[in-house]
Amino acid sequence: MSFSRSALFLYLAWFVAVVATLGSLYFSEIRLFLPCELCWYQRIAMYPLAVLLGIAAYTNDLKITKYALPFSIIGGLIAFYHYLLEKVPGFASVKPCSQGIPCDVAWINWLGFITIPFLALTAFVLITVFLLISKKVR
Template identity: 65%
Template sequence: MSKNSNTSGKGKKVWILYFAWLVSVIATLGSLYFSEIKGFIPCDLCWFQRIFMYPLVIILGIGTFQSDISIKKFVLPLSIIGGLISFFHYLEQKVPGFGGIKPCVSGVPCSAEYINWFGFITIPFLALTAFTLITISMIFLFTKKSTK
């Protein structure tokens, strides 16, 4: 009976990995849509967010399809750092005077808002949401008792 419990527990963890992978794929395709199809030029902070999101597609994909939950130790730092960059970028867009702390010096200013749905949803907000969902998923994998 305990063997079935372990299999069931690992199955739930694989679904959590699959969810996190799906979020990373949607976020990556969304960023590519905005830049390649809509023609929005990414600012410096957008590039840093991409640097932390794009590898997650590969890492989470491999972990998901091999049912390897040990990849959580690689995913969590990337998602936390990427989320912090997204949060900083969102503050730079939405908090008056905050953008003066580190202005972008070349290309598109980081305070530019290509989209502003419902008055608060911007591209960094979407990235922050994705990083947050991935981070929470990885925390669930850490908090549940390991079945190895």
């Protein structure tokens, strides 16, 4: 197995997915922040990426891009919407989480703009960019 430049970007995408997965587990299992419905949807998109991208990076399988990109793009859109719910007053009237944990509560607010959905959005964007680059640098 030879290590190519495209494999480097697959490994970077995998690394981001693993850090995001561990980060979400840290917030819910150690800090005891209860995930809202939108957080669960983001997890549904992120957790498979940690496994799939690890396997693809190890085997240098660039075909994973067509399967992984929908997860990262859809997860990113959900994270962006969730971030808007937290930060834009006009979205406050939209209530996707009608029962249980509210989706517009920011459990963390570092530097006034870094929230959990922002961290998820950053991870999804990085994964998407790394996957697209990995296909270009073959």
